[in-house]
Amino acid sequence: MENLKNKTAVITGGNSGIGYATAKQLKEQGANVIITGRRKEAIEKAALELGVTAITADQSNISDIEKLAAQVKADFGSVDILFVNAGIAGLGTIEQTTEELYDNIMNVNLKGAFFTLSKFIPILKDGASVVFLSSNTASMPGPGSSVYSASKTALNSFMRSAALELAPRKIRVNSVSPGPTQTEVMNKVGLDETTVKGIMDVVVEKVPLKQMGKAEDVAKMVSHLSSEAAVFMTGADVIMDGGMVLA
Numbered sequence: 001m002e003n004l005k006n007k008t009a010v011i012t013g014g015n016s017g018i019g020y021a022t023a024k025q026l027k028e029q030g031a032n033v034i035i036t037g038r039r040k041e042a043i044e045k046a047a048l049e050l051g052v053t054a055i056t057a058d059q060s061n062i063s064d065i066e067k068l069a070a071q072v073k074a075d076f077g078s079v080d081i082l083f084v085n086a087g088i089a090g091l092g093t094i095e096q097t098t099e100e101l102y103d104n105i106m107n108v109n110l111k112g113a114f115f116t117l118s119k120f121i122p123i124l125k126d127g128a129s130v131v132f133l134s135s136n137t138a139s140m141p142g143p144g145s146s147v148y149s150a151s152k153t154a155l156n157s158f159m160r161s162a163a164l165e166l167a168p169r170k171i172r173v174n175s176v177s178p179g180p181t182q183t184e185v186m187n188k189v190g191l192d193e194t195t196v197k198g199i200m201d202v203v204v205e206k207v208p209l210k211q212m213g214k215a216e217d218v219a220k221m222v223s224h225l226s227s228e229a230a231v232f233m234t235g236a237d238v239i240m241d242g243g244m245v246l247a
Helices: 017-028 042-049 062-076 097-121 146-169 193-205 217-223
Strands: 006-012 032-037 053-056 079-084 123-134 172-178 239-242
Touching: 006 017, 006 062, 017 032, 017 079, 017 217, 032 042, 032 062, 032 146, 042 053, 042 172, 053 062, 079 097, 097 123, 097 146, 123 146, 123 217, 146 172, 172 217, 217 239
Parallel strands: 006 032, 006 079, 032 053, 079 123, 123 172, 172 239
Antiparallel strands: none
């Protein structure tokens, strides 16, 4: 089924994980997809695999965001779906956290996400869908994740303000908050298979459904929020964590 046929979709951070899975899902639903990322080689490789358009842009750089919006306007005219997915994680106690770590996380997850929406508002079609990738840590912060959790809590706050501001144009703004999700991140940092399995086993024990989420699950939710099926949803944060916030 091509529920999103001829829609134009922009996905930030689309070369791996949830962004990549969402690009694949939206493409299968008939959308014209543009993925962005700060590493030119990685984003172009992913775009080639997916059969989508690649534009190199760093979400933490306001100048890059402005150029991205200008290029999308020049090449595609307007946007029906904006998935602000790019983000970085970082752990450390409040005592250990450096200014550099704090700025890196906030510049991408909060400032970058905020200005991505800001710069794209003029080219969003009336009735468009905006989705932010948040995290269940916005609802259940833990030790060592203060800055990351704060970035996502603040993200959800301005998502709700945006939903109210853009409602007169029927533009819907929502967020998706995954819990532990199986992506290639742990393999990328050089952990061996046994170590990865050990980490996953510990995490899964904290999930009532006793399983990790999949990037494809989140992709399907973004697709749903961007379709006519969710035309009455705005200002909502959809938590997808197997019940972790309940436990």
